[in-house]
Amino acid sequence: MSVITDTKLIAPHGGTLVDRTVEEFPDGWETLDRIQLTSRELSDLDMLACGALSPLEGFMGREDYDSVLEAMRLANGLPWALPVCLSVDEAPRADQVVLADEDGAGYAVLDVDDVYEYDKEREAQQAFRTTDDAHPGVARLYTQKPLYLAGRVTVYERADRPFPGLAKDPAETRAEFAKRGWKRVVGFQTRNPIHRAHEYLTKVALETVDGLLIHPLVGDTKSDDVPAKTRVECYRVLIDGYYPRDRVVLSAFPAAMRYAGPREAIWHAICRKNYGCSHFIVGRDHAGVGDYYGTYDAQLIFDEFEPHELDIEPMFFEHSFWCKACGSMASAKTCPHSGDDHVFLSGTKVREMLEAGELPPKQFSRPEVAEVLIEAYRT
Numbered sequence: 001m002s003v004i005t006d007t008k009l010i011a012p013h014g015g016t017l018v019d020r021t022v023e024e025f026p027d028g029w030e031t032l033d034r035i036q037l038t039s040r041e042l043s044d045l046d047m048l049a050c051g052a053l054s055p056l057e058g059f060m061g062r063e064d065y066d067s068v069l070e071a072m073r074l075a076n077g078l079p080w081a082l083p084v085c086l087s088v089d090e091a092p093r094a095d096q097v098v099l100a101d102e103d104g105a106g107y108a109v110l111d112v113d114d115v116y117e118y119d120k121e122r123e124a125q126q127a128f129r130t131t132d133d134a135h136p137g138v139a140r141l142y143t144q145k146p147l148y149l150a151g152r153v154t155v156y157e158r159a160d161r162p163f164p165g166l167a168k169d170p171a172e173t174r175a176e177f178a179k180r181g182w183k184r185v186v187g188f189q190t191r192n193p194i195h196r197a198h199e200y201l202t203k204v205a206l207e208t209v210d211g212l213l214i215h216p217l218v219g220d221t222k223s224d225d226v227p228a229k230t231r232v233e234c235y236r237v238l239i240d241g242y243y244p245r246d247r248v249v250l251s252a253f254p255a256a257m258r259y260a261g262p263r264e265a266i267w268h269a270i271c272r273k274n275y276g277c278s279h280f281i282v283g284r285d286h287a288g289v290g291d292y293y294g295t296y297d298a299q300l301i302f303d304e305f306e307p308h309e310l311d312i313e314p315m316f317f318e319h320s321f322w323c324k325a326c327g328s329m330a331s332a333k334t335c336p337h338s339g340d341d342h343v344f345l346s347g348t349k350v351r352e353m354l355e356a357g358e359l360p361p362k363q364f365s366r367p368e369v370a371e372v373l374i375e376a377y378r379t
């Protein structure tokens with residue numbers, strides 16, 4: 001895949017879009033030891049393959065890992081917010097291993113650089129700001145194997161992607177943006193169905209740039225999150241009915257959710273920079289879960305970097321709603337009226353209505369989106 005250079009798009013993180021894919025497996029690879037990756041590690045592998053995690057070329061070594069935990073930077077000083085590590089039970093016997101899925105199918109070869117011990121509680125505290133094993137990201141960390149295996153990966157076989165038609169690598173989204181003549185593109189991360197509030201903030205953002213990348217996360221999420229298939233259908237009907245086709249790209253973001261809140265917001269922004277986004281929407285409690293993070297923590301953490309250091313520009317948003325007195329969508333930043341004028345429904349209330357086959361008010365949800373959700377709850 002050729003790397004697009006002749007555009008005005010933002011440069012990838014670290015300057016070069018990584019491509020760790022190779023067509024043919026090397027001779028003798030079948031005889032190498034195999035390491036089985038979890039689904040989260042496999043989605044990280046796929047993101048390493050296609051450059052979504054540029055400048056990383058493999059699973060992190062000790063220096064990068066320590067520096068990321070302590071300083072939110074790679075060892076070379078480049079901002080980076082979350083570990084991208086591969087856990088193993090023991091050190092490999094050879095200097096190469098095959099990375100396989102849980103059924104044993106091989107995808108990549110890792111050149112062993114280092115094997116090191118790590119402290120799960122320390123990683124939990126630094127990355128997730130809690131050591132509570134009720135936190136889904138911390139719980140997953142605690143089930144990991146005891147050592148981290150570091151090294152550059154070469155990927156021969158890409159993992160099956162849940163939405164092949166939406167699976168665009170960073171080089172492909174960049175090519176698409178360039179073809180459309182876009183320079184400034186805002187990325188929107190989502191793991192929930194889009195209601196009017198999210199439609200509003202994506203459109204407010206789009207007013208200031210050339211294009212919008214709606215980039216739903218399709219890797220692992222909590223079992224009580226709305227399934228990716230349903231969410232993708234919601235985005236499709238919403239885009240068909242309410243967005244100009246030539247201003248929007250819908251593509252799947254293959255990452256698994258970590259629920260690391262603030263640090264994940266930084267990580268999500270850096271990944272989107274690799275996909276060619278110059279701007280990134282950060283709402284309240286981005287990538288949060290339960291009560292582990294303050295409402296604005298995922299916005300405030302951007303202040304820990306120098307201005308323009310990340311290059312991609314975060315766009316911060318408030319909770320928004322339909323205001324009857326304004327006669328429009330609004331937020332606490334733009335509407336002076338009291339809550340009585342605001343159309344507000346709790347997540348629980350919306351779910352109850354949809355499960356009962358009722359459409360929420362159209363000021364809250366587009367009926368086309370609500371119909372998709374009603375159908376999903378029915379089955």
Ligand SMILES: [Zn+2]
Pocket residue numbers: 323324325326327330335336337341
């Ligand atoms: Zn108002």
